Amino acid sequence: MSSMPPSGQNNNNKEKPENFRDLLRTMNDFIHEKPVKGFLKSIDEFFNSPFPAGAFPVQVRETADEYIISAELPGVKKEQIQLNILPNQVNISIENQEIETKEDLNNHLFQKRVSQQRLSRTxxxxxxxxxxxxxxxxxxxxxxxxxxxxxxxTINIED
Structure with a gap:
């Protein structure tokens, strides 16, 4: 008996690296295709957002003379904040609008992206x-x- 493998098994060893390369190429193409690339980009935008899950932390304290509402708004400009006072509610709204444009070498606009985010707490x-x-x-x-x-x-009650 010979210790050499049959000639048919040598061909399988050559096919395995090529099959693996084809699999990696297919996975790479899949990740860079439009639906998956857009989904991955939205995940990146979600984690880059200063307020995950559409909320921002608010703390309400009561003293003898007043209520103090504190809201942590890192990275927000004063102009982006709007306060609305209702009879027994305070509404804090934050609006952020970003416009991103891309131009070619001749300063011709070829892509424009507008994103708007509005957060509110009552x-x-x-x-x-x-x-x-x-x-x-x-x-x-x-x-x-x-x-x-x-x-x-305060009204005193008489006897």
């Missing part, structure tokens, strides 16, 4: 809010809203 409070007395400040990515607690007149 904070209910157990008091009626006087919007004229609300104060808001924004510094270093931290929005602070101060809402004074208005106490009614």
């Amino acid at each position: 904070i209910p409070l157990p008091i009626v809010i006087n919007e004229k007395m609300v104060k808001a400040s924004y510094r270093d990515g931290l929005l602070n809203i101060r809402i004074p607690i208005i106490r009614g007149k």
Whole structure:
């Protein structure tokens, strides 16, 4: 008996690396195709977003004289923030619009991409809010809203 493999098995060894190369080439083409490439790009945009899952952290504290609402908004400009005061709610909205254009060597526009993101949080409070007395400040990515607690007149009950 010979220790040499039959001649048919030598051909299978040559086919395996080529099959593997074909598989890798097919996987590479699949990843760079439009549907998958777009999906992977959307995942990248999701993780690059400063507010994952469409929310931003908000903290509400109560003191003897006021409610203090603090919202962490890193990377947001003051012009992007809008506050709306309702009778017993505060709504914080952030709107971000980005326009990306690509031009060729002759400065002809060949691609334009507009993305718009709007985030909003509504904070209910157990008091009626006087919007004229609300104060808001924004510094270093931290929005602070101060809402004074208005106490009614106390009436003594007679015997």
